[in-house]
Amino acid sequence: xxxxxxxxxxxxxxxxxxxxxxxxxxxxxxxxxxxxxxxxxxxxxxxxxxxxxxxxxxxxxxxxxxxxxxxxxxxxxxxxxxxxxxxxxxxxxxxxxxxxxxxxxxxxxxxxxxxxxxxxxxxxxxxxxxxxxxxxxxxxxxxxxxxxxxxxxxxxxxxxxxxxxxxxxxxxxxxxxxxxxxxxxxxxxxxxxxxxxxxxxxxxxxxxxxxxxxxxxxxxxxxxxxxxxxxxxxxxxxxxxxxxxxxxxxxxxxxxxxxxxxxxxxxxxxxxxxxxxxxxxxxxxxxxxxxxxxxxxxxxxxxxxxxxxxxxxxxxxxxxxxxxxxxxxxxxxxxxxxxxxxxxxxxxxxxxxxxxxxxxxxxxxxxxxxxxxxxxxxxxxxxxxxxxxxxxxxxxxxxxxxxxxxxxxxxxxxxxxxxxxxxxxxxxxxxxxxxxxxxxxxxxxxxxxxxxxxxxxxxxxxxxxxxxxxxxxxxxxxxxxxxxxxxxxxxxxxxxxxxxxxxxxxxxxxxxxxxxxxxxxx
Amino acid sequence: xxxxxxxxxxxxxxxxxxxxxxxxxxxxxxxxxxxxxxxxxxxxxxxxxxxxxxxxxxxxxxxxxxxxxxxxxxxxxxxxxxxxxxxxxxxxxxxxxxxxxxxxxxxxxxxxxxxxxxxxxxxxxxxxxxxxxxxxxxxxxxxxxxxxxxxxxxxxxxxxxxxxxxxxxxxxxxxxxxxxxxxxxxxxxxxxxxxxxxxxxxxxxxxxxxxxxxxxxxxxxxxxxxxxxxxxxxxxxxxxxxxxxxxxxxxxxxxxxxxxxxxxxxxxxxxxxxxxxxxxxxxxxxxxxxxxxxxxxxxxxxxxxxxxxxxxxxxxxxxxxxxxxxxxxxxxxxxxxxxxxxxxxxxxxxxxxxxxxxxxxxxxxxxxxxxxxxxxxxxxxxxxxxxxxxxxxxxxxxxxxxxxxxxxxxxxxxxxxxxxxxxxxxxxxxxxxxxxxxxxxxxxxxxxxxxxxxxxxxxxxxx
Numbered sequence: 001x002x003x004x005x006x007x008x009x010x011x012x013x014x015x016x017x018x019x020x021x022x023x024x025x026x027x028x029x030x031x032x033x034x035x036x037x038x039x040x041x042x043x044x045x046x047x048x049x050x051x052x053x054x055x056x057x058x059x060x061x062x063x064x065x066x067x068x069x070x071x072x073x074x075x076x077x078x079x080x081x082x083x084x085x086x087x088x089x090x091x092x093x094x095x096x097x098x099x100x101x102x103x104x105x106x107x108x109x110x111x112x113x114x115x116x117x118x119x120x121x122x123x124x125x126x127x128x129x130x131x132x133x134x135x136x137x138x139x140x141x142x143x144x145x146x147x148x149x150x151x152x153x154x155x156x157x158x159x160x161x162x163x164x165x166x167x168x169x170x171x172x173x174x175x176x177x178x179x180x181x182x183x184x185x186x187x188x189x190x191x192x193x194x195x196x197x198x199x200x201x202x203x204x205x206x207x208x209x210x211x212x213x214x215x216x217x218x219x220x221x222x223x224x225x226x227x228x229x230x231x232x233x234x235x236x237x238x239x240x241x242x243x244x245x246x247x248x249x250x251x252x253x254x255x256x257x258x259x260x261x262x263x264x265x266x267x268x269x270x271x272x273x274x275x276x277x278x279x280x281x282x283x284x285x286x287x288x289x290x291x292x293x294x295x296x297x298x299x300x301x302x303x304x305x306x307x308x309x310x311x312x313x314x315x316x317x318x319x320x321x322x323x324x325x326x327x328x329x330x331x332x333x334x335x336x337x338x339x340x341x342x343x344x345x346x347x348x349x350x351x352x353x354x355x356x357x358x359x360x361x362x363x364x365x366x367x368x369x370x371x372x373x374x375x376x377x378x379x380x381x382x383x384x385x386x387x388x389x390x391x392x393x394x395x396x397x398x399x400x401x402x403x404x405x406x407x408x409x410x411x412x413x414x415x416x417x418x419x420x421x422x423x424x425x426x427x428x429x430x431x432x433x434x435x436x437x438x439x440x441x442x443x444x445x446x447x448x449x450x451x452x453x454x455x456x457x458x459x460x461x462x463x464x465x466x467x468x469x470x471x472x473x474x475x476x477x478x479x480x481x482x483x484x485x486x487x488x489x490x491x492x493x494x495x496x497x498x499x500x501x502x503x504x505x506x507x508x509x510x511x512x513x514x515x516x517x518x519x520x521x522x
Numbered sequence: 523x524x525x526x527x528x529x530x531x532x533x534x535x536x537x538x539x540x541x542x543x544x545x546x547x548x549x550x551x552x553x554x555x556x557x558x559x560x561x562x563x564x565x566x567x568x569x570x571x572x573x574x575x576x577x578x579x580x581x582x583x584x585x586x587x588x589x590x591x592x593x594x595x596x597x598x599x600x601x602x603x604x605x606x607x608x609x610x611x612x613x614x615x616x617x618x619x620x621x622x623x624x625x626x627x628x629x630x631x632x633x634x635x636x637x638x639x640x641x642x643x644x645x646x647x648x649x650x651x652x653x654x655x656x657x658x659x660x661x662x663x664x665x666x667x668x669x670x671x672x673x674x675x676x677x678x679x680x681x682x683x684x685x686x687x688x689x690x691x692x693x694x695x696x697x698x699x700x701x702x703x704x705x706x707x708x709x710x711x712x713x714x715x716x717x718x719x720x721x722x723x724x725x726x727x728x729x730x731x732x733x734x735x736x737x738x739x740x741x742x743x744x745x746x747x748x749x750x751x752x753x754x755x756x757x758x759x760x761x762x763x764x765x766x767x768x769x770x771x772x773x774x775x776x777x778x779x780x781x782x783x784x785x786x787x788x789x790x791x792x793x794x795x796x797x798x799x800x801x802x803x804x805x806x807x808x809x810x811x812x813x814x815x816x817x818x819x820x821x822x823x824x825x826x827x828x829x830x831x832x833x834x835x836x837x838x839x840x841x842x843x844x845x846x847x848x849x850x851x852x853x854x855x856x857x858x859x860x861x862x863x864x865x866x867x868x869x870x871x872x873x874x875x876x877x878x879x880x881x882x883x884x885x886x887x888x889x890x891x892x893x894x895x896x897x898x899x900x901x902x903x904x905x906x907x908x909x910x911x912x913x914x915x916x917x918x919x920x921x922x923x924x925x926x927x928x929x930x931x932x933x934x935x936x937x938x939x940x941x942x943x944x945x946x947x948x949x950x951x952x953x954x955x956x957x958x959x960x961x962x963x964x965x966x967x968x969x970x971x972x973x974x975x976x977x978x979x980x981x982x983x984x985x
Contacts, residue, residue, distance in 0.1 A: 286953075394976070444642075
């Protein structure tokens with residue numbers, strides 16, 4: 001594949017999109033193509049398939065096992081290149097992959113996981129028919145859709161892929177990504193207080209959520225940091241120390257000060273441009289953090305100044321904060337230690353989240369970061385994930401409106417996270433009133449997370465993402481991981497640009513709070 | 523400060539291999555027998571090794587329970603011969619209310635006594651019916667420390683059962699002259715209900731009674747099911763009968779703290795007979811949850827009832843009529859009505875039916891119950907699969923009647939211990955220090971309907 005380059009608004013250089021296929025031998029797709037022993041290796045299928053499902057092995061001159069995750073499935077039936085019909089000896093058969101039907105869940109459907117994988121591989125909207133915009137949770141983002149101006153709806157077509165323009169009819173189906181000369185801006189400013197601290201702008205309205213060293217592996221952290229640097233945005237260390245290996249990315253790292261203060265030092269706070277206070281996490285609001293003993297390896301323990309093998313708790317709440325005044329004291333403390341840093345305050349979504357946001361404004365925070373209750377986590381009680389605090393879709397408009405009423409909306413940056421899975425979720429969150437979003441799980445899925453939800457137990461993630469086990473961590477190559485995340489954001493950005501174009505907007509900032517652009521589906 | 527209530531878990535393995543969700547099947551015919559076999563190298567959970575050792579010991583090969591669904595073997599097999607599947611038996615478990623996930627989670631809690639914890643975010647639908655229309659609140663920063671979970675402070679989950687006076691009266695010598703009705707205090711807001719079905723045996727009842735005694739709570743038992751071996755646990759039993767049978771069971775009634783009678787007309791008069799037999803007896807009135815429930819509870823509360831046990835069907839629905847109301851809605855209505863008539867604090871309200879998970883316990887209290895009575899979760903703790911074979915006189919696949927107290931008591935206490943910890947998590951997140959404060963505290967909950975209206979009320983609707 002050619003390397004595709006995207007020019008960004010605030011930078012002299014380009015973002016490079018390179019293909020980064022699955023690191024596993026058998027990639028998972030929607031369809032299964034089987035080749036029986038009748039195959040005579042004539043190569044007809046290799047020549048006809050424009051998607052690269054069939055490949056002739058260079059040396060043996062035999063046709064390899066089909067790369068069926070690239071297959072467009074039954075919609076190919078009427079195409080002139082349909083391999084099943086073309087095969088002279090009827091050696092090929094096509095079926096839905098049984099795994100596809102039992103994969104995923106309400107929030108992350110199999111379509112969403114597979115399409116995120118496809119976007120991470122190619123940097124484009126998937127060419128296979130997959131619903132890449134919404135899940136099927138039956139509420140919130142999954143019931144909202146955009147009310148695009150009429151004349152352009154007609155172009156949309158019926159398929160799930162309509163958003164990219166016309167239906168993709170061939171393998172060269174181009175996503176709007178090539179549209180890099182576009183004057184449409186996706187950048188947002190992170191300091192709007194005009195307080196003499198640096199003006200920081202990020203080129204996509206997205207940055208990475210806090211994941212600690214301990215909850216995820218070092219290659220995972222580095223991959224995220226590199227992707228953040230390439231996109232001129234940020235990633236976050238979470239609460240668990242600041243590994244030296246991140247040095248090259250200091251300007252693109254947010255370090256977290258959370259209730260356990262694990263790994264927090266003056267030097268780490270002075271290294272970065274943004275410091276984040278974590279009061280609560282959406283997946284386990286009011287419960288603090290928990291790293292099970294198995295994941296506290298020697299290195300993790302050293303970083304956190306703890307004992308290897310024993311479970312670590314971050315208590316709830318900050319035991320030094322009982323009031324907004326105390327909170328201000330905290331913010332002042334960081335500002336004093338690092339006079340150039342911006343301060344973000346991460347909170348969960350209780351009923352009074354709007355008051356909390358205003359409190360943070362008065363304490364001097366630059367960013368209020370709301371983490372909704374359906375967000376990701378390395379480990380949380382199931383009861384908390386499902387029941388405690390409200391989904392982010394409710395919290396964003398509540399806080400947005402209140403900040404507007406208080407007359408401070410334009411000084412505060414409102415960032416939303418917790419259950420945002422797709423570019424469309426990002427755009428919907430912004431239309432509901434956020435300035436930008438924080439992404440966690442989608443980045444993990446880009447690294448081929450299957451959401452099996454066993455991040456917390458034993459050695460951690462079997463796929464090498466959320467683990468500190470040395471052997472398992474080796475399953476991820478940092479360069480590959482970075483490219484997957486870069487590609488995912490390239491695909492997302494192209495979708496954001498397309499949404500803005502259809503609304504005839506020139507900047508993502510114009511979409512903020514435009515609930516009139518949304519329709520609530522039955 | 524009273525001693526902290528703590529339920530020490532005692533891990534207790536299941537007697538039968540549980541039904542798991544995932545497994546793999548492979549297409550052995552095409553196997554190359556290559557040296558990179560995923561069964562040897564890929565499974566970080568060593569499931570394939572476990573299978574082999576199972577087979578060597580001539581035990582059944584039940585790998586479906588242990589597959590963690592990481593898909594490594596599926597994706598790494600040289601020839602792609604493996605396929606991950608969902609165990610069909612798993613999807614047949616339970617029913618639409620008692621969903622397979624609920625059953626699996628209950629098994630886990632009964633086995634380990636631990637709170638179910640997992641990685642990655644919530645996986646379910648945005649909102650569901652009944653209890654799933656409620657989110658509980660949390661407090662962010664401005665409350666004093668209340669981290670009851672990891673130690674420093676004490677979050678009480680104790681509740682009282684009985685009728686309460688709204689004020690105490692003293693004479694001029696500061697001596698109490700009010701006639702204080704009897705009440706009991708239990709350390710968790712739940713009691714054991716009668717089991718609606720099950721492959722039951724005297725040892726199951728004995729185990730339940732022992733578990734109730736160990737937890738410091740009560741077990742409702744049909745008076746006719748009582749047998750002598752239960753004598754040591756009388757203080758933790760609530761015999762259930764009709765008022766007509768009071769004489770018949772007077773020996774039991776004499777010995778217990780609470781007795782429950784099925785509602786009939788003029789029940790307040792009838793129960794006086796029981797009070798004569800045992801003046802310290804607290805009486806609970808078992809009232810079916812139906813269209814008249816709100817009205818009847820109000821009447822009973824005003825005429826001196828001590829405890830009212832409102833029971834719904836197994837799925838928490840009203841027992842009569844079309845479009846039955848769900849228990850949470852009924853309890854909310856009942857609670858508000860009693861508040862309006864200034865009688866809420868006088869009576870204790872027990873809710874039962876459809877309380878399947880720890881979150882339901884917290885939520886039914888938020889809606890206005892003082893405590894809940896639970897039934898099927900106890901049966902599930904004994905590995906019940908809710909196949910309901912027993913209802914048709916078919917054999918129980920997990921032979922519950924064979925359960926011994928050595929196995930059944932820790933399984934049930936583990937489950938309640940895990941529920942207790944979860945209740946504390948919910949209370950701690952809210953910044954509440956005792957469960958009695960949670961009762962009727964709808965301000966500490968968020969309801970789907972309200973949030974939808976506030977948030978999306980002004981958003982265009984699809985036409």
